[in-house]
Amino acid sequence: MGFLDKFRKKPRVTPGGSPIYRYETPEEPGWRPPESVGAYAEEITEHFEALFPGRESFVFHELISDLVHIDINIMRPTEKQDFYVLYTTGMSDLPMTLPDELSDREDLKYAELYLFLPGSWDLGKEFSLSSDMPESSYWPVRMLKFLARFPHEYETWLGWGHTVPNGPEYTPLCDGVGFGGVVLSWTGEDNRLGGLNAEDGRKINFYSVIPAYKEEIEYKLKYGMEGLDKVFCEKQLPMILDIHRPNLCPDFKEVLDQ
Template sequence: MSKPTEYSESGSPIYRYSDRNNEWRAPVHGEEQWVEKIEGHVRQYIGEIDSVFHEIISDVVHIDVHIISPTPERNYYTLFTTGMSFLPMNTPEEAEGYEYAELMICLPPDWRISQEDLENPDYYWPIRWLKMLARFPHDYNTWLGWEHTMPNGDPAEPLSQQTEMSGIILLPPLEVNEDFLSLEMDDGRTVHFYSILPLYSEEMDFKLKHGSDPLLDKFEEYGINEIIDLKRCNTCKAD
């Protein structure tokens, strides 16, 4: 596993990765029962899957993105991956039991998600991040989990032309039954589910300086959850 490049003021490790230069590797496809169990779990706690963006060309692992449309009960899109959990991540000793994960992102009901619309980077970026992050730990022999953050480049740039947010944090989703957060597979392995939440640069800096808990306190204060609002308040603007 990679060693930290440096440490933040709060003592959290910071990793910097250069562009991957490994040769192409044939992708791992999950067993049909594995994928079906994940789909069934999501269907039970979130809703029916309406469509799937099947990956045509894969490297390392085959990542598909599944889409659940808005409903009166959950008036937003839920997108989630299958494929990240086909291989174990290289977790440290203190994260034993968190080797397997899948990701999700929640988009407002007016998000433009047709095939034609997704040719526009301003609408496609959530899917791009889902696929990139799902493959990332396998590309770099590392891991991703709760409270991990990642900037959009170095220096960080806005995720799209529609927002000033320029990075992400992984957190367990709030708008779900607690039983959704992990899924025990038939062979005893456990898959954990994390939401992608966009962050402002000030929020990323605040977390590096003070740690995750004070940032999450601010999220709770301002009622921020996993449903993306590109114009939401910057919780650390004044800090």
């Protein structure tokens, strides 16, 4: 699934059991105002504040929204936990479109995304994101916004183990960054980071967004998420984004997503 492609076609399944969907750009549908805005934002925010207490935070509000209203919530580093927490709200306002074989899985239809940035990351000094922020600082925010809207815009879904290459050539997510796509996973042993049950009974899953190298994504297509997860664990993938981290599957040369 590429960042700039749309419309699902019948998937091809890789040796690792991963269906590969292709997307084409549709005709411009026109502006579609969101049906609701932040239906679960308060509950999600309270959940993250309980997980990461004592942090200053602010919200990067979306000014003009199409289909869904996606906000990026930013929790600042603390002295003991020197990293930012970024998470989305609004993605779970609408159900995702599951494949026919999973259409009855209500527990998979709603999700939000999160990632951790190092405390040295420049997200501005005030309680807002600067409009002139360089792309080298802004790209994780842009990536989260795109991914959160992706399943609703493309009538598909995102879940654990899904990979999203940045186009067929695995274009770098930002100049100077080697990652050519993302992997969705869960982080750590605290299952509270896996999601929450809202007061109305809705299950909202939280997925960690892991920027990944082309070889790591292709490895997952060959051996499944369990195989890639084993590599991530054995080679100690950092929980906090490190744009200089080594490729954990550098010798994997097969190309399955083509």
